[in-house]
Amino acid sequence: MIWSDFLDFKPKYLYDRVIGAPTFKDNIDCAHVMKMYECTKPGGKVVSIMSPRWMTGDSELQVKFRKWLQDKSYTITMLPDNSYMEDGKTVPTILINLEK
Secondary structure, three states, X not given: OOOOOHHHOOOOOOEEEEEEOOOOHHHHHHHHHHHHHHOEEEXXXXXXXXXXXXXXXXXXXXXXXXXXXXXXXXXXXEOOOOOOEEOOEEOOOEEEEEEO
């Protein structure tokens, strides 16, 4: 079944790997990565591109995401300039790898 909003997705089972490229608009990438993690089985991995804005921003979702990450095993790689475009503009982009 195809869902119109991933955040409303109710998985029937958990996945070994979840890979994503969510929009960065309104920091929704943070919510998507948390949802991807929720859909991953223990020992699984989540890989997603994200905006790095959550690292220093003070929006409610950015703060929530930083707190959520505190007990997670993850790495972050800064991607080269022009790796991602949104609304016709290049934006700074990271790759986050989480192990569950």
